[in-house]
Amino acid sequence: MTKKIRIGTRDSELALWQAHTVQHQLQQLGYATEIVAVKSTGDIILDKPLYELGITGIFTKTLDVAMLSGKIDMAVHSMKDVPTALPQGIVQAAVLERANTVDLLVHKGNLDFLNGEGTVATGSLRRQAQWLNKYPQHQVVDLRGNVNTRMQKLQENDWNGAVFAAAGLERINLKPETYINLDWMVPAPAQGAMVVVAMENDEFALDALSQLNHIETEICTYIERQFLRTLEGGCTAPIGALAKYDEENDTINFHGVLFSIDGQQKFEIQRTFDISEWKKLGFNCAKEILDNGGSELMADIKLKLKK
Structure with missing residues (x-):
């Protein structure tokens, strides 16, 4: 374990807290680490709404470039900021145990x-x-x-x-x-969860991070992000999703919503599934919304955001 792992992060107080949390857990396992902080485009351009910037992964792109160019070995993100499709060569390596979703x-x-x-x-x-x-x-x-x-x-x-x-x-x-x-507000997919990404060919980093992964959080955030990916098709939209594991019954309780930008239209789905169905759960719930009027609303949202 002589190799020092370089942990990339945004330079805000919250992002640094998240990076130091990962650093502490890795150090407890015996790994040598250092924090490398960078400023993202999303932190620099503050005078425009995020959807107007037209950039997917505005808070993660700078760290993606740093990793692809070999300046860092892994990056820590608030999972809700991470695009559902990662850049080629970069993979999800660990999802830490989830905090408050509210x-x-x-x-x-x-x-x-x-x-x-x-x-x-x-x-x-x-x-x-x-x-x-x-x-x-x-x-x-x-x-x-x-x-x-x-x-x-x-x-x-x-x-x-x-x-x-x-x-x-x-x-x-x-x-x-x-x-x-705001208990009535459905959170962003993966809200409250931290994810660490690394290069798919970096076995050292992937092995280290596999020891930090929290499987229940990984499954629930996978469902939520699959719901998001199926609905949005690469477009920013008012989408909320929350999956919760019920240990007693070995089931997943899922709540997903899609709204119009002005809040006047609402599509909602609430379902309980056996845990064995988790891999297609997000997709199936999103398809149900799309097939019942959601696809027309998504087309309208994309049109409005282009103007």
Whole structure:
């Protein structure tokens, strides 16, 4: 184990926390490691909504290039940021045990706006659509940047609140007292999970990372990302998915949604499957939505996002 493993990461506080978590686990197994931090395009361009940038994997592309050019041996990502199709030569090597999957609303101490007019910030089409579905009288504004930047922007603007992933705020102890869990909001596929990718021909890195893999999280995120991939066809869209393993019954409970951008249209599926069906579960649920009107909505979303 004399080889030093170079762990690539974005340079935000949350991304570095995730990389150091992987580093600590590898070091406990006896591996020598170092952290290599880079700034991604998604962290640099903050004045446009993500869907307008037209780049798949905007937070992962820089690290992909660093790995393909031999500057790093592996990269750590929030799994929900990773495209469902990885670049040629790069493979998923480990999915760590999942954290909290819930979205939450950070507000300014007064929730009266929920019963009237209000303004909520988020950079996510999925969160925007679900918020407008529940609160059609509200305005949703774009919010970009890493977790710290977004929290700061919330304080600097006159918005009533902003939507965050609970896992991100909890990991870097940034969750304030003024929040409510949005239990009704279906999370992004793989939300709360961390993934580590490596080169498919790097047996040393793949062997090391295989020891960090959490099989239950791997299966559930596979189902969610298969649902996403089948629905979207390479397009950003308001899609949520959550698969949960029921150990007592050896089943998977799945909840998937597809919304129109304005939140007015909603396709939803909730199913319980035997664990033996997991490999096609996401695909079958997505096909059911597509075959019942979802394909027309996806075509409309793609058209709107091109304008």
